[in-house]
Amino acid sequence: MTASTASPSQCLHVELDARRYPIHVGPGLLDDPAMLVPYLAGRQVMIVTNETVAPRYLERLKRALSGDDRDVREIVLPDGEHTKTLASVERIWDALLAAGFNRRCTLVALGGGVIGDMAGFAAACYQRGVAFVQVPTTLLSQVDSSVGGKTGVNHPRGKNMIGAFWQPRAVVIDTQTLTTLPSRELSAGLAEVIKYGLIHDIEFLAWLESRMTALRALDAEALTEAILRSCAIKAEIVAADETEQGQRALLNLGHTFGHAIEAHQGYGNWLHGEAVGAGMAMAAELSRRLGWLDDAEVARVEALIVHAGLPVTAPAAMSGDDFLATMRLDKKNIDARLRLVLLSRLGEACIHDATPPDMLDALLADFPRH
Numbered sequence: 001m002t003a004s005t006a007s008p009s010q011c012l013h014v015e016l017d018a019r020r021y022p023i024h025v026g027p028g029l030l031d032d033p034a035m036l037v038p039y040l041a042g043r044q045v046m047i048v049t050n051e052t053v054a055p056r057y058l059e060r061l062k063r064a065l066s067g068d069d070r071d072v073r074e075i076v077l078p079d080g081e082h083t084k085t086l087a088s089v090e091r092i093w094d095a096l097l098a099a100g101f102n103r104r105c106t107l108v109a110l111g112g113g114v115i116g117d118m119a120g121f122a123a124a125c126y127q128r129g130v131a132f133v134q135v136p137t138t139l140l141s142q143v144d145s146s147v148g149g150k151t152g153v154n155h156p157r158g159k160n161m162i163g164a165f166w167q168p169r170a171v172v173i174d175t176q177t178l179t180t181l182p183s184r185e186l187s188a189g190l191a192e193v194i195k196y197g198l199i200h201d202i203e204f205l206a207w208l209e210s211r212m213t214a215l216r217a218l219d220a221e222a223l224t225e226a227i228l229r230s231c232a233i234k235a236e237i238v239a240a241d242e243t244e245q246g247q248r249a250l251l252n253l254g255h256t257f258g259h260a261i262e263a264h265q266g267y268g269n270w271l272h273g274e275a276v277g278a279g280m281a282m283a284a285e286l287s288r289r290l291g292w293l294d295d296a297e298v299a300r301v302e303a304l305i306v307h308a309g310l311p312v313t314a315p316a317a318m319s320g321d322d323f324l325a326t327m328r329l330d331k332k333n334i335d336a337r338l339r340l341v342l343l344s345r346l347g348e349a350c351i352h353d354a355t356p357p358d359m360l361d362a363l364l365a366d367f368p369r370h
């Protein structure tokens with residue numbers, strides 16, 4: 001980031017009654033025991049992280065969590081979307097059992113969305129559920145995956161097919177961790193940020209258009225604002241519909257197409273945010289064909305996605321049938337009916353289950369490839 005101010009942290013909440021929890025946002029929070037220790041269930045703490053994040057941030061987090069006779073351990077997993085599997089989660093459970101950890105333990109996820117989703121799922125199942133805290137270190141995890149309690153792993157046939165809703169006790173976002181994030185990963189996170197503007201907040205969309213260059217240059221003020229605005233939108237939607245009975249599905253804009261790309265291309269070859277970028281371009285184009293957006297609006301959506309450093313074309317080696325094979329397994333579908341998140345206008349999304357099959361087939365066949 002261009003500036004590393006000692007500005008105080010800011011805090012939002014996810015309002016889930018007795019399970020209400022804070023999202024703390026600010027620079028240097030990783031080192032601050034006051035941001036972390038109040039959310040621990042007992043003295044047993046397992047940090048779950050990976051081989052890329054550990055050398056950068058593990059010792060600092062351990063220092064902040066230590067003291068008061070706490071037993072702080074770590075498990076360092078391999079890196080990559082392809083490792084988001086039940087086998088990796090089993091390694092977390094093995095480490096917890098080897099350490100003799102009981103129901104009063106706390107799992108602390110230190111890393112991106114892959115680590116957060118797996119640590120959360122491990123916490124949801126270990127001894128039928130233990131506490132966990134999210135310390136997200138990628139933009140994507142800071143604006144999206146650490147909030148809302150969707151946890152789980154991939155299956156070769158589909159993304160996040162095995163999982164549970166399990167809310168963290170707190171989300172602690174140290175914005176300075178973004179200084180070490182590769183720019184391709186920063187762009188991936190921007191896909192989810194753009195998503196919030198498209199589905200919920202046209203003013204935020206316009207703000208993103210004006211601040212995209214600053215965001216990509218790691219301007220601290222712009223990034224903090226993007227994180228806060230994104231988390232506020234996600235927190236509001238999650239509080240209204242925790243388990244996706246209705247409006248939470250809008251957070252899936254671009255994901256039905258995007259998840260198909262990720263699974264077909266092999267997990268990790270297209271980053272989640274890249275697949276969502278292309279998927280949102282496909283959703284915008286389908287919305288145009290349904291008469292809901294005009295040419296200029298679709299061009300505006302595509303320009304912002306491109307400005308974020310993301311693709312707006314689909315993989316060359318993916319046919320319409322390849323898309324449909326995975327889309328038919330999508331979690332949003334009811335019985336055999338495909339349900340797509342589309343844009344009823346810019347800044348407003350809807351769930352649509354009546355796309356004419358010919359129109360969808362044509363989109364999947366003629367959408368540009370690269």
Ligand SMILES: NC(=O)c1ccc[n+]([C@@H]2O[C@H](COP(=O)([O-])OP(=O)(O)OC[C@H]3O[C@@H](n4cnc5c(N)ncnc54)[C@H](O)[C@@H]3O)[C@@H](O)[C@H]2O)c1
Nearest residue numbers: 052112113114115137138140141144145150177180181272
């Ligand atoms: N649970 C949810 O609601 C939700 C929401 C969105 C995405 N997801 C999931 O999140 C995953 C994607 O998350 P992601 O984009 O964070 O990917 P990721 O977890 O793979 O992290 C991206 C890369 O950045 C590295 N990294 C992390 N922090 C770093 C730092 N500060 N400096 C340098 N490198 C760092 C990681 O080791 C990894 O190589 C996908 O599996 C997706 O399905 C879940």
Ligand SMILES: O=C(O)C(=O)C[C@@H](O)[C@H](O)[C@H](O)COP(=O)(O)O
Nearest residue numbers: 144148150159160248251252255331
């Ligand atoms: O939190 C949600 O709800 C989302 O849909 C956020 C998405 O960005 C995220 O990728 C999520 O993991 C997708 O969930 P899934 O249920 O479609 O697997």
Ligand SMILES: [Zn+2]
Nearest residue numbers: 192255272276
């Ligand atoms: Zn996503």
